[in-house]
Amino acid sequence: MSDIIKLLPDHVANQIAAGEVVQRPSSVVKELLENSIDAGATQIQLIIKDAGKTLIQVIDNGKGMSMTDARMAFERHATSKISTADDLFNLQTKGFRGEALASVAAIAQIVVKSKRLEDDLGTLLEIEGSKVTRQEPVVTSPGTMISVRNLFYNVPARRKFLKSDQVELRNITDEFHRVAMVHPEVAISFTHNDTSLFNLIRSTHRQRIVSIMGAKTNEKLVPVEEETELMTIKGYIGKPEFARKTRGLQYFFVNDRFIKHNYLNHAVVSAFEGLLKDKSNPAYFLYLTVPTDSVDINIHPTKTEVKFDDEHSLYAILRASVKHALGQFSVNSIDFQQEKQYEVPYDVAKNNQTQAPKIEVNPDFNPFQQESNSSKSFQTTSYQKPPSQPWEALYTGIEETSQIVDETHQEESTTSIFQQHEVEQRNIFQLQRKFVISTLKSGLLVVNQQRAHERILYEKLLRQLTVQNGVSQQLLFPIKINLPVEEVAVLVNLQEELEHTGFQFKSLENNVVEIEGLPLELKEKDVPAVLEAVIAKEQQDLPENAYSPADRLAQTMAANMSIKTGESLTNEAMQNLVDELFACKEPEITAAGKRIFINLSGDSLNSKFN
Numbered sequence: 001m002s003d004i005i006k007l008l009p010d011h012v013a014n015q016i017a018a019g020e021v022v023q024r025p026s027s028v029v030k031e032l033l034e035n036s037i038d039a040g041a042t043q044i045q046l047i048i049k050d051a052g053k054t055l056i057q058v059i060d061n062g063k064g065m066s067m068t069d070a071r072m073a074f075e076r077h078a079t080s081k082i083s084t085a086d087d088l089f090n091l092q093t094k095g096f097r098g099e100a101l102a103s104v105a106a107i108a109q110i111v112v113k114s115k116r117l118e119d120d121l122g123t124l125l126e127i128e129g130s131k132v133t134r135q136e137p138v139v140t141s142p143g144t145m146i147s148v149r150n151l152f153y154n155v156p157a158r159r160k161f162l163k164s165d166q167v168e169l170r171n172i173t174d175e176f177h178r179v180a181m182v183h184p185e186v187a188i189s190f191t192h193n194d195t196s197l198f199n200l201i202r203s204t205h206r207q208r209i210v211s212i213m214g215a216k217t218n219e220k221l222v223p224v225e226e227e228t229e230l231m232t233i234k235g236y237i238g239k240p241e242f243a244r245k246t247r248g249l250q251y252f253f254v255n256d257r258f259i260k261h262n263y264l265n266h267a268v269v270s271a272f273e274g275l276l277k278d279k280s281n282p283a284y285f286l287y288l289t290v291p292t293d294s295v296d297i298n299i300h301p302t303k304t305e306v307k308f309d310d311e312h313s314l315y316a317i318l319r320a321s322v323k324h325a326l327g328q329f330s331v332n333s334i335d336f337q338q339e340k341q342y343e344v345p346y347d348v349a350k351n352n353q354t355q356a357p358k359i360e361v362n363p364d365f366n367p368f369q370q371e372s373n374s375s376k377s378f379q380t381t382s383y384q385k386p387p388s389q390p391w392e393a394l395y396t397g398i399e400e401t402s403q404i405v406d407e408t409h410q411e412e413s414t415t416s417i418f419q420q421h422e423v424e425q426r427n428i429f430q431l432q433r434k435f436v437i438s439t440l441k442s443g444l445l446v447v448n449q450q451r452a453h454e455r456i457l458y459e460k461l462l463r464q465l466t467v468q469n470g471v472s473q474q475l476l477f478p479i480k481i482n483l484p485v486e487e488v489a490v491l492v493n494l495q496e497e498l499e500h501t502g503f504q505f506k507s508l509e510n511n512v513v514e515i516e517g518l519p520l521e522l523k524e525k526d527v528p529a530v531l532e533a534v535i536a537k538e539q540q541d542l543p544e545n546a547y548s549p550a551d552r553l554a555q556t557m558a559a560n561m562s563i564k565t566g567e568s569l570t571n572e573a574m575q576n577l578v579d580e581l582f583a584c585k586e587p588e589i590t591a592a593g594k595r596i597f598i599n600l601s602g603d604s605l606n607s608k609f610n
């Protein structure tokens, strides 16, 4: 019998190795991004189609490759990054195994364009299943473009095991975050199915973290800094109230490489002792630097675990620095038992309510009059009083209770603006497409159209949100909007509230929002702007308890759905606007505290002619 052991052909060996290195699209993303960083790129674009199943493309402005190197790059164990075993203990780069590109090339269709700055022409290379199918000179800009199409096209069993687009995109986004967070000096963008998910400019670490995690993050970061012989620590921890149930926001980077480390994680968590609610996980973004020969990152190509020489000392240093940072910013006295505040300008307890200025000429008109039966446990939303204006002379002092005002002026005027409308035809017209002016028996009413509409919508929306009876207009064709993944996540958090206002979502996941029903007052063309505003508001850093989510949502939506200054109104629209305004609970000021109308009495007009 003849001998039976054979060497596997390269493409088979590569395919087996690929199983180790490339488990899913995100593994390719990681390898390509890291190669671009290693190549000294200052600008990187990541372009993905169908969660990486169709296309993964990375374009960088790094040092590029010569024609020979471009070809060599796809050989197994071919690397420019180390040349001796000793180099393994002094790694300055992310890559060193020289097997990523060879592995990817075994299981996908690859196109490379690369050019070094010093060369006139670049190289175009096409590889499919480890075979070079084309190589020729090409005109291209300095740097490297690699596109990886149809991952696992020749390994159906692997392709079948890929998860849903949503899961694979999540994994890719995680890898993107990890690379982007360690390299704020690199401008980096991420596009999925032609939607831009991130476009990050060069910045500091802090700015980078904030632009990835959302503007809300900024105020919650506490800097940590420590320099010892064994380790340098830089970075941020989240204030205790930033802690979450999930472990999402925990990042260790060791020598610019994302790692997971249970023991070091414990060091940080234990520094928070006594400051966290049960089972919540503190956020941290910590950049650790240790001497390259004191850490072994060589455990596994796709694993994020590392082994340190002196873990116990690192534990102690890390714990102490985090404790110190927490102490310095005296964030250790946070009261977790803060009560949730309720909105509602409705049914507000009388003694508790905002004192809005009363109008001298129309004393009967009192929006609060009938409201007195509400429970005391509700607090009013605090409205800003409008700033002092000369025309405030038109109003009586706000100290008096409405009851007294009513009595003192009973004789002078007995009809409210409302009632007056019923008895006589108002003259109404628009001024500068901004004000609605109406004649009253006693003078002139000047209404700011945008603010009036905002107030009307705000109260409607808030009512729907608290009573939960929003009416929807069904759309013939659903609206589809692409938004960054994390913005869609904001909407998911608000989904219930949005539905109370009349929104109906067909889907709300990944980066796609599909809407089949809208609040009655919302015009289709205004939908993107309204959603954008709602998201922006949520991402803003607000004093946590100033407004409840429902109140915030109602305010933001109202402000964005309202008639704007510059819109011309029909007579009927103006009549309705005024009627609806005075049917509001608080017609004088917008939710943001801006004055909505003024009333020029005959008397005050008279005084002007003196």
Ligand code: ADP
Pocket (backbone or CB within 6 Å): 031, 035, 036, 039, 060, 062, 063, 064, 065, 073, 074, 078, 079, 080, 081, 094, 095, 096, 097, 098, 099, 100, 101, 102, 143, 144
């Ligand atoms: P490793 O990164 O471990 O060296 P890879 O297979 O990822 O192995 O890459 C092989 C080689 O190809 C690298 O050592 C590098 O010389 C070259 N290379 C890969 N990507 C790029 C790039 N974007 N720009 C310049 N050179 C690159």
Ligand code: MG
Pocket (backbone or CB within 6 Å): 031, 034, 035, 094, 095, 096, 098, 100, 101
């Ligand atoms: Mg590499």
